Amino acid sequence: MPADANTPLLAVNGVTLQYKTPRHLVTATYRVDFSVYQADRYVILGPSGCGKSTLLKAVGGFMRPVEGAIRIRNKDIVSPGPDRMMVFQEFEQLMPWKTVFQNVLFPMRATRKFRRAEAIERAEAAIAKVNLTQFRDVYPHMLSGGMKMRVAIARAMALEPDILLMDEPFAALDALTRRTMQQELLSLWEQLQFTVLFVTHSIEEAIIVGSRILVLSPHPGRVRAELNTGGLDYSNIDRPEFGAMSKRIHDLLFADGHAKQAATA
């Protein structure tokens, strides 16, 4: 499906995002540029308040940039759409009135992208891929947090979006489940080679999950660096390269703060 390996799937050019709270107009990101290519595992990393979730929402079409452009396959993003399926951090993203199977099936039928028989087949396959076949007829309230997240991922994948948007999807999970989920996401990617834009505030998670990392500076979010981390994952977490990358990102994120502190001291 890639039109051309040299044209980006998603192009974000000079994007400034602002949102209003009852008292303030907050600038979340300032003139951010980046490009995501087919089959990238692109991670946006930054401290809290750097506008990374807002950036993802803008890609999702939930808000318009005040300046700059976001284009997917050379088309401006104007509204939310199933070509950019989002996986949220919160568990409420599943519909409590539908079973696991119905939840996965629903967007395929609601968007009329697939015929009924095909949608059913795809839903079964997606549920099997995330190892939930024996829970297919269970309602979400009976699932653990990790299982709910698997359903959300299966639901998004089954629809075969151009890009999968994940907003700190594993942040609400316990540490052991989070690790399992990271592994599973990677092995799904090995099989399907989808494109994913992943937001996190964990340096370790960014290195394990990502093939390329965009580091944002805090408040308002501006591009600090873009790094390649394709070769690094959980299997070489104890290797010096992993440690060095982690240190490098840590310094990028916190060096300014330390410098300022040193200057005032």
Added chain:
Amino acid sequence: MSIDVHRHDAVPARPEFEVEPSEAVTIGDVERPLPLSERVLKNESFQRLMILVVLIVIWEVYARWLHNSLLFPTFTETVQTFWGDIKSGVLINRTATSLRTLAIGYACGLACAAVFTTFAVASTIGTRILATLTAMFNPLPAIALLPLALIWFGLGTPSLVFVIIHSVLWAVSLNTLSGFRAVPETLRMSGRNMGLKGARYVGLILIPAAFPSILSGLKIGWAFAWRTLVAAELVFGVSSRSGGIGWYIFEARNDLDTATVFSGLLTVILIGLFVESVIFRAIEARTVNLWGMQR
């Protein structure tokens, strides 16, 4: 500090080890059914039935001791009258009249509530209008509007329907709107993410997500409507030969036939119980309880 060091020294050196967990078969079945007697005794319906039986026994004993069927007929007398009036068809006719009026009023009330909440969801000014109207009219007892209704619509079903609409409309709109407002932002975004808009978004996401609130609105609305109807029928009773259950009670009171009054009240209670614990309970079991949205 020195104490800490001392304590550390006192801990004996322990070797590290790894083992395979043993099979858990020694406990027997991991899950086993409770004995039948325990399941029956803990059953909610059974417990509620027992409470009813106790109340009936108290009633019967007190009425027999009082021995004054003009003031307080016994349970057996009441049931006899009730059964007699059912067999003769009087009570069934009266109840049917009441329920027909109720159904019309309830349906109209729900339709009005649907219109109001649609406006309220669609625009901020709609929300303000509904909030103001609800704040004004919700505390106003429907029965207080009856004299006005009689002037406007005369004696008859239209007046009753008008007061029932009033009693249903505000309770249902208020609950539905607050239900819509409480739908989690993530669920809304997830619905819009799938490209749902307008009526499909409301029907497929908002209504099911707000269903617990909507259902409790329906329950409150039903109770208000039923109460209002019986009370209104007591006030102006009969219209064109066919009176309702309120009229049945009123007539019996005029004849000082207390057993019939009791049998009328019993009918009101039984219908209330049926709707609440059979119809609404069944809806709850198939929806909000099944979905884990309400315990």
